[in-house]
Every structure is written in C-alpha cells, then in structure tokens.
Amino acid sequence: MIKKHVPDYIQTLTPYPPGKPIEELERELGITGSIKLASNENPLGPSPKALAAIEKRTKDLHRYPDGSSYYLKERLSQHLGVGSDHLVIGNGSNEIIEFLIRLLVRVGDEVVMGDPSFIVYRLINQAVGGKNVIIPLKDWNFDLDAMKAAITDRTRLVFIDCPNNPVGTTVKQSDFARFMEGLPEHLLVVLDEAYQDFVTDTNAVNFFSFMDKGHTVISLRTFSKAYGLSGLRVGYGIAAPGIMSMLERVRQPFNINSLAQAAATAALDDEQFLQHTLSITREGLSYLYGQFEEMGLSYVPSQTNFVLVDVGRPANEVYQAMLREGVIVRSMASYGLKTYERITVGTMKENERFIRALKKVLDKG
Numbered sequence: 127m128i129k130k131h132v133p134d135y136i137q138t139l140t141p142y143p144p145g146k147p148i149e150e151l152e153r154e155l156g157i158t159g160s161i162k163l164a165s166n167e168n169p170l171g172p173s174p175k176a177l178a179a180i181e182k183r184t185k186d187l188h189r190y191p192d193g194s195s196y197y198l199k200e201r202l203s204q205h206l207g208v209g210s211d212h213l214v215i216g217n218g219s220n221e222i223i224e225f226l227i228r229l230l231v232r233v234g235d236e237v238v239m240g241d242p243s244f245i246v247y248r249l250i251n252q253a254v255g256g257k258n259v260i261i262p263l264k265d266w267n268f269d270l271d272a273m274k275a276a277i278t279d280r281t282r283l284v285f286i287d288c289p290n291n292p293v294g295t296t297v298k299q300s301d302f303a304r305f306m307e308g309l310p311e312h313l314l315v316v317l318d319e320a321y322q323d324f325v326t327d328t329n330a331v332n333f334f335s336f337m338d339k340g341h342t343v344i345s346l347r348t349f350s351k352a353y354g355l356s357g358l359r360v361g362y363g364i365a366a367p368g369i370m371s372m373l374e375r376v377r378q379p380f381n382i383n384s385l386a387q388a389a390a391t392a393a394l395d396d397e398q399f400l401q402h403t404l405s406i407t408r409e410g411l412s413y414l415y416g417q418f419e420e421m422g423l424s425y426v427p428s429q430t431n432f433v434l435v436d437v438g439r440p441a442n443e444v445y446q447a448m449l450r451e452g453v454i455v456r457s458m459a460s461y462g463l464k465t466y467e468r469i470t471v472g473t474m475k476e477n478e479r480f481i482r483a484l485k486k487v488l489d490k491g
C-alpha cells in the first residue's frame with residue numbers, strides 16, 4: 127500500500143470541499159434555473175474582449191503555450207507600472223500560494239495566518255508539513271499585533287488576505303505600516319489582493335508603497351473575480367525581482383494555457399467591462415445591506431464582491447433551505463461561523479431573488 131509512504135500531515139488533511147456542479151444539484155433537488163452566489167465569481171460572465179481573444183487563439187491549440195507568458199506580462203507591466211521582472215503568473219493566484227510554500231516551507235516551518243481567512247493557505251501548508259499558526263481575527267479585522275507576536279525563527283510566510291475572504295474587511299495603510307516596522311527579514315509577507323479591484327476605502331493598504339521601500343512583500347492578484355475569468359485560472363504576483371527569480375525556479379514551464387494568456391491580456395483592455403462589474407457590485411452591496419437591515423440581520427460591511435451575513439439560524443440548515451429555493455450561497459459553518467452565510471453579489475435580478483428566498487426561508491416575508 128502506498129499509504130505507508132504518505133506522511134501523517136497529509137493523511138490528516140481535510141481536502142477543500144468542492145461544490146457540486148449546478149446541473150447535478152438541480153437534478154437531485156428536481157429544480158431548474160437556480161442561481162449561484164457562492165464562489166465570488168463575476169455575475170456578468172467573462173469579459174467580451176477576453177472571449178473574442180480566445181476565439182482567435184483556438185486554431186493554435188496544437189502548440190504549447192508561451193512558457194513565459196510574455197505578452198501577458200508585458201501588458202500587466204504597462205497596466206501596473208512595474209517592470210515585467212516584478213511579475214510571476216500562476217494558474218490562478220492559488221498556484222502562486224503553492225509556489226511560495228514550495229519555495230520556503232520545509233517540515234516544521236511556520237506560516238502565520240488569520241482565522242477566518244482564505245482556507246487554501248492552511249491546506250497547502252499542511253500538505254508540505256508546515257505548521258499553521260492561526261491567529262483569530264479581532265472585531266472582523268486581522269489582529270496584526272498578535273500576528274507579529276507569533277513570528278518566530280521558524281516563520282517563513284505571513285498570509286494576509288486583504289480584503290479578507292470570507293469577511294470582506296481590508297487592512298489600513300497605517301496599521302500595515304506598523305506591522306511591517308522592524309519585521310525580521312527572514313520571512314515574506316504575502317498580501318493576497320484577490321479582491322483589490324473592488325476596494326473603495328481610500329485608507330486601505332497600498333502594496334506598492336511597501337514594495338518600493340524594499341520590504342519583503344508580495345502581492346497576489348487574480349483575473350478570477352473582477353475580470354470574470356475564474357474558469358481559465360490566471361493570477362499573478364507582484365514583488366521585487368529578487369523574489370520573482372526564486373519563484374520562477376519552482377514554476378513548471380507551461381503552467382498558463384494559451385487561451386488563458388490571450389484572454390487575460392485582452393481583459394486588461396476591457397475597461398468598460400471592469401467598470402460595469404464594479405458599479406453593479408456597489409449597487410448590489412448597498413441593496414443587500416438595506417435589505418439585511420430591514421430584516422434585522424447583522425452583516426459585515428464589505429470591500430469585496432461578497433458579504434458575510436448573520437442569518438441567526440444554523441448556517442447549514444439555511445444553506446440547504448436556500449438550495450431548495452434554487453439559490454446557492456456559501457455556509458460559513460465550516461469556518462466556525464455557525465450562523466453565517468457568505469453571499470456573492472449577483473446581478474440585481476439575482477440579488478432580489480436571493481432576498482425573496484431568504485425572507486421565505488427565515489419566515490420574514
């Protein structure tokens with residue numbers, strides 16, 4: 127049996143719970159036309175410019191992709207105002223989390239993270255025998271003092287998802303500056319900015335100001351959210367060239383497929399799509415806040431395209447009842463938030479349908 131060669135830290139890992147395909151859920155429940163507000167995807171679909179770029183590239187599918195993602199890096203470099211030697215491209219930003227851990231973490235090394243925060247950090251770290259040092263949030267924000275106090279000689283990485291998934295809060299520039307002050311240089315601070323495009327708080331952390339000052343930091347970003355390309359899997363990291371040249375060593379050559387490269391490059395030119403996405407998200411959030419307030423439900427004001435709401439009942443039960451109404455949300459019970467759901471902002475029609483279903487399920491109609 128190969129099992130005897132699989133270390134305990136892998137055998138005890140609880141895999142990421144995949145959602146069922148919508149079609150399968152509908153078949154099981156005997157419903158049709160359900161809506162998915164569960165994975166923080168873009169309800170508008172993919173960027174039309176990205177779709178057009180994909181069509182053009184399909185005739186080259188017999189060729190391997192460009193192993194350096196040259197054009198995507200060039201376009202990103204122009205978009206961000208940094209040299210392309212400051213960039214690494216991943217198969218989703220998830221893959222860059224994997225690069226970071228593969229590069230820096232050996233058995234028994236420590237990685238500091240918040241709780242709740244993005245679940246993938248702890249899964250990937252545990253898979254290589256790293257120790258997860260998990261610091262509870264304080265009032266829905268990272269407890270940066272406690273995270274700093276948890277740093278030891280064995281700490282290799284600190285993950286701060288900013289804004290945080292599943293809470294939706296961001297970190298203030300001044301708080302992050304205080305956190306970075308005097309931090310030992312043997313560790314890398316990861317600002318996971320998957321939802322950065324949605325942030326409206328002008329006091330939120332500005333990653334570039336820290337990279338420019340020579341701090342050991344990396345930002346992770348993605349085309350999965352505001353650009354509507356989750357299915358293609360493209361994310362990127364921004365950091366000093368010295369960090370990037372190390373990450374490039376653990377990246378396999380053809381990690382970004384050619385359609386994904388073409389689509390992501392084109393999506394950066396689709397300003398209209400991005401602005402439309404941001405405006406329906408803001409409109410949707412304010413609608414949801416208003417409805418939650420009318421229903422007497424508390425929620426955490428969000429800097430993202432999702433909102434965490436306390437439904438005041440067991441989260442899994444409400445999730446199941448919502449499913450039967452054809453509305454898929456994300457129960458937060460597995461994050462230890464026993465009465466919370468995380469709702470991705472949809473189109474206004476979807477948001478209204480979600481509220482109707484929630485009122486019915488909670489008997490608040």
Ligand SMILES: Cc1ncc(COP(=O)(O)O)c(C=O)c1O
Nearest residue numbers: 218219220244291320348350361
């Ligand atoms: C905080 C955070 N980081 C990273 C990701 C992963 O994004 P990607 O699709 O680029 O792998 C997500 C996706 O939900 C996320 O919420």
